Amino acid sequence: xxxxxxxxxxxxxxxxxxxxxxxxxxxxxxxxxxxxxxxxxxxxxxxxxxxxxxxxxxxxxxxxxxxxxxxxxxxxxxxxxxxxxxxxxxxxxxxxxxxxxxxxxxxxxxxxxxxxxxxxxxxxxxxxxxxxxxxxxxxxxxxxxxxxxxxxxxxxxxxxxxxxxxxxxxxxxxxxxxxxxxxxxxxxxxxxxxxxxxxxxxxxxxxxxxxxxxxxxxxxxxxxxxxxxxxxxxxxxxxxxxxxxxxxxxxxxxxxxxxxxxxxxxxxxxxxxxxxxxxxxxxxxxxxxxxxxxxxxxxxxxxxxxxxxxxxxxxxxxxxxxxxxxxxxxxxxxxxxxxxxxxxxxxxxxxxxxxxxxxxxxxxxxxxxxxxxxxxxxxxxxxxxxxxxxxxxxxxxxxxxxxxxxxxxxxxxxxxxxxxxxxxxxxxxxxxxxxxxxxxxxxxxxxxxxxxxxxxxxxxxxxxxxxxxxxxxxxxxxxxxxxxxxxxxxxxxxxxxxxxxxxxxxxxxxxxxxxxxxxxxxxx
Amino acid sequence: xxxxxxxxxxxxxxxxxxxxxxxxxxxxxxxxxxxxxxxxxxxxxxxxxxxxxxxxxxxxxxxxxxxxxxxxxxxxxxxxxxxxxxxxxxxxxxxxxxxxxxxxxxxxxxxxxxxxxxxxxxxxxxxxxxxxxxxxxxxxxxxxxxxxxxxxxxxxxxxxxxxxxxxxxxxxxxxxxxxxxxxxxxxxxxxxxxxxxxxxxxxxxxxxxxxxxxxxxxxxxxxxxxxxxxxxxxxxxxxxxxxxxxxxxxxxxxxxxxxxxxxxxxxxxxxxxxxxxxxxxxxxxxxxxxxxxxxxxxxxxxxxxxxxxxxxxxxxxxxxxxxxxxxxxxxxxxxxxxxxxxxxxxxxxxxxxxxxxxxxxxxxxxxxxxxxxxxxxxxxxxxxxxxxxxxxxxxxxxxxxxxxxxxxxxxxxxxxxxxxxxxxxxxxxx
Numbered sequence: 033x034x035x036x037x038x039x040x041x042x043x044x045x046x047x048x049x050x051x052x053x054x055x056x057x058x059x060x061x062x063x064x065x066x067x068x069x070x071x072x073x074x075x076x077x078x079x080x081x082x083x084x085x086x087x088x089x090x091x092x093x094x095x096x097x098x099x100x101x102x103x104x105x106x107x108x109x110x111x112x113x114x115x116x117x118x119x120x121x122x123x124x125x126x127x128x129x130x131x132x133x134x135x136x137x138x139x140x141x142x143x144x145x146x147x148x149x150x151x152x153x154x155x156x157x158x159x160x161x162x163x164x165x166x167x168x169x170x171x172x173x174x175x176x177x178x179x180x181x182x183x184x185x186x187x188x189x190x191x192x193x194x195x196x197x198x199x200x201x202x203x204x205x206x207x208x209x210x211x212x213x214x215x216x217x218x219x220x221x222x223x224x225x226x227x228x229x230x231x232x233x234x235x236x237x238x239x240x241x242x243x244x245x246x247x248x249x250x251x252x253x254x255x256x257x258x259x260x261x262x263x264x265x266x267x268x269x270x271x272x273x274x275x276x277x278x279x280x281x282x283x284x285x286x287x288x289x290x291x292x293x294x295x296x297x298x299x300x301x302x303x304x305x306x307x308x309x310x311x312x313x314x315x316x317x318x319x320x321x322x323x324x325x326x327x328x329x330x331x332x333x334x335x336x337x338x339x340x341x342x343x344x345x346x347x348x349x350x351x352x353x354x355x356x357x358x359x360x361x362x363x364x365x366x367x368x369x370x371x372x373x374x375x376x377x378x379x380x381x382x383x384x385x386x387x388x389x390x391x392x393x394x395x396x397x398x399x400x401x402x403x404x405x406x407x408x409x410x411x412x413x414x415x416x417x418x419x420x421x422x423x424x425x426x427x428x429x430x431x432x433x434x435x436x437x438x439x440x441x442x443x444x445x446x447x448x449x450x451x452x453x454x455x456x457x458x459x460x461x462x463x464x465x466x467x468x469x470x471x472x473x474x475x476x477x478x479x480x481x482x483x484x485x486x487x488x489x490x491x492x493x494x495x496x497x498x499x500x501x502x503x504x505x506x507x508x509x510x511x512x513x514x515x516x517x518x519x520x521x522x523x524x525x526x527x528x529x530x531x532x533x534x535x536x537x538x539x540x541x542x543x544x545x546x547x548x549x550x551x552x553x554x555x556x
Numbered sequence: 557x558x559x560x561x562x563x564x565x566x567x568x569x570x571x572x573x574x575x576x577x578x579x580x581x582x583x584x585x586x587x588x589x590x591x592x593x594x595x596x597x598x599x600x601x602x603x604x605x606x607x608x609x610x611x612x613x614x615x616x617x618x619x620x621x622x623x624x625x626x627x628x629x630x631x632x633x634x635x636x637x638x639x640x641x642x643x644x645x646x647x648x649x650x651x652x653x654x655x656x657x658x659x660x661x662x663x664x665x666x667x668x669x670x671x672x673x674x675x676x677x678x679x680x681x682x683x684x685x686x687x688x689x690x691x692x693x694x695x696x697x698x699x700x701x702x703x704x705x706x707x708x709x710x711x712x713x714x715x716x717x718x719x720x721x722x723x724x725x726x727x728x729x730x731x732x733x734x735x736x737x738x739x740x741x742x743x744x745x746x747x748x749x750x751x752x753x754x755x756x757x758x759x760x761x762x763x764x765x766x767x768x769x770x771x772x773x774x775x776x777x778x779x780x781x782x783x784x785x786x787x788x789x790x791x792x793x794x795x796x797x798x799x800x801x802x803x804x805x806x807x808x809x810x811x812x813x814x815x816x817x818x819x820x821x822x823x824x825x826x827x828x829x830x831x832x833x834x835x836x837x838x839x840x841x842x843x844x845x846x847x848x849x850x851x852x853x854x855x856x857x858x859x860x861x862x863x864x865x866x867x868x869x870x871x872x873x874x875x876x877x878x879x880x881x882x883x884x885x886x887x888x889x890x891x892x893x894x895x896x897x898x899x900x901x902x903x904x905x906x907x908x909x910x911x912x913x914x915x916x917x918x919x920x921x922x923x924x925x926x927x928x929x930x931x932x933x934x935x936x937x938x939x940x941x942x943x944x945x946x947x948x949x950x951x952x953x954x955x956x957x958x959x960x961x962x963x964x965x966x967x968x969x970x971x972x973x974x975x976x977x978x979x980x981x982x983x984x985x986x
Contacts, residue, residue: 067724095947133945133955134841135724138817222786229788259783266775273773378874379602379640380610381800383832386807391835393811399782403811406775475807476772477800481603485770520776525767526737 054084059104059115062088063097063130071139075171078143086147088115089140092132100127142167149179154188161191165221173199194219201231206240213243217250222399225251258397263521264514269406271513272413273475275506276468277486278493279420282505283461284340286494287437288454290348291359294366295490296483298462301339302332302469303478304373307382322387325474332470333463339369340462344455352454366483373480381479390474405474412471416464417506423460424502433457437500492536498546508547592635593628593906595620596655598666598676603643604770604799608885609668611829611876612690613638615886616665618867619893629900637661641672643769643799648672649679656685662906663688663896665889669798670694670740677702686908688896690888692824692846694743695966696974700981701908703915704936705892706885707847708964709747713794715941716822716845717748719956720792721755725943726820728792730761732781735796737766744796744824750970761788771801774808782812785819793821802830806839816841816945827883828950832875836950846884847924847939849952854925860890861923887923891937894920895930926961933980936964 061073091106104115112123148160180192197212228248235241306328313324351358393403424430435443497504519528599609641648663686667673680701692707719725735741785791822843865880899914922928938961944952967974
């Protein structure tokens, strides 16, 4: 309510008298009847810039208004107050909810924003201007002009001038249209672009039409950058997902040479582990629910790593050097894992909710929003990659893994317990797959066949990057992501998928060793 | 760790009891196979369509239980035969053959996607079976052996687009037709394209996009919609996305901040159930067109919701036992089932041809608040059309409805080849 008091003050500053209070009749007409009549009633009151209206409009938007006995009532916590007078009143039984369809809600939102143009708080005014960017119409022109006169901040004033131009561009006066067309060249809003396209088509005066076309190409050029960055970002985001999914496989298949068909299921186990942690948080610490994902990260790693270690100890270690048997055995394991999950959790998808800080996105450009969950996954992929690179490159375990994979017998001769190193390495690869599952649960569906969707992609990335090359995996993952998104923008999702597969088939034909081949003695 | 294990243990226990119970009930009933009427239930309980179809299986089981509690049909108890075609279209045909030839079911309630129905169709026609199909679809089909209790395009898609074109719907001028890549969205969009053209919408103002089943990355699609909407007048999106892809689609829509007041999205396969688990606050105002919403207020619907929540609680149906949701295909399943039961009683037989004859003109008081009627000839229901806007709690506000029930047009007049096709199933003479 603080802003409301501020708003009151602002109105007095602006020299607007608040004598024209919202009458009960007006309140009722805004709340019920045909949309046309409701909007007309709203616009009638908005021009008077009555502060009581702002509170009422907010209540309408929050679905807190009911109509009973020819009166509009604001109902909060079971208590009703009269919308116009503010007097508390009993809530009659037959009170009907006010339903606001999109059209009315749009008008309500812009009315509220228009009222906020007079707020003494600069940030609030700036926000109101942005909210109005594609909703300025003639009904608001009076308010916008009034606000422009009293506005002291240069930046907001310029924005208000743009808003005014967006209205005046359809004015009957030729000079006004021309001025507006020239002014709008400063705009960077997508709404301006569609407005200009509309006006260019409708304009009859050749001079104004030329000005409009010029402005349009300026605005479109500015917006094109947002679109390009958008494609790049979605590509990198998909690439980071592919990379996460493939990193574990880069160890188990790339370094160890195990054709692990159960890799997808290890990802799936990580996702289900996240689901379990989420449920535990929901049940025991609902207050800290937003942070369940932090606890889920190590948990999903451990869960998948344990399953991986078990697989290695019981099955895979007997099959080293026999790729065909490994392929069949791990495929069998993948079926077993899927069926066990089906039995334990049911065949349906389970719901993993985004913590609230991963919902929504940050507006970078007027036509480019970067969703938080995608940004988080990008950062997470980078962290996992860094951690893995350090582990393989800098630690004693990493040294052993590299030694064993390069020359098993020599490593054994100098006293490395190769069997144990194999288990650790496989568990590490499986654990990283689990981390991927944890991340994927934030963008996709979690179900028993989640892994099936990623197994082909993972192998594609690893093979394309060059088997045994972690750097290659990174380039291949990000490259495929961007390529896929470029093609998707051009030909649609279905064809893009086919084209990417065809590209990889041709590429592997020409260059079987992948992007980066091992050189020197370690290459076999 | 212990808690986790306990959860594991519990669900294992539950599953085993369920399996044991199922086995027991099959064992017992098959001993008295003569005494029962078998009812086939053919809905995907796993795979991408499980999100939508599982609940339809439970709906039919609930109806069977209710009828059995009243003494069954023709003095016999009903016995459900539940199979899982696992969102795998050829498997639908196999399971149908098994249900009709081996299990000898009198009727099958099943299918959601049109591709599954198309795969089942030759089998029910060959074996003269009976299928009740409870989902809105693209039309262009009329089989003697199928009753379509969902909406035809003129009972859902066309009114929805008309609404968006109207002043109240936002006077949309440009259209994005977005769908999953299979027969229903493709055909619906073909009809819509012809309809839009007849209303004077230019080719350049229509964008068609398809994604594969189970697609989960909607970033570039949303970016495309944003770009398209900035290139001209008011844009609206018509979504025929099916199955679990809807969850990532709506999540991305919310995250990217595409508001309904700017670009409204109307969906034909998204109801209360599909929105479960999606944060609907950023989605307020996006629309769905159906012939039923849970939020409809009438005594029949109150009764239906009460029956369903009691059943869900008693059976411990995941999700519904805590928050019971009903939706349009559930209502269509119930109408189909009740009409079948009435037709069997009227025909005094479960013989396919006799039941088909008795189905014509059946009526049932539907939860949508109308007296639902099976057309005398064309195997489709007369239905009211509602358009709802998503509310913050995942329910729908009805913002528009037809004045009364609308007769289905399975052969859309907007497809030129349909001219002169009879409004009833044509049976090839043998």
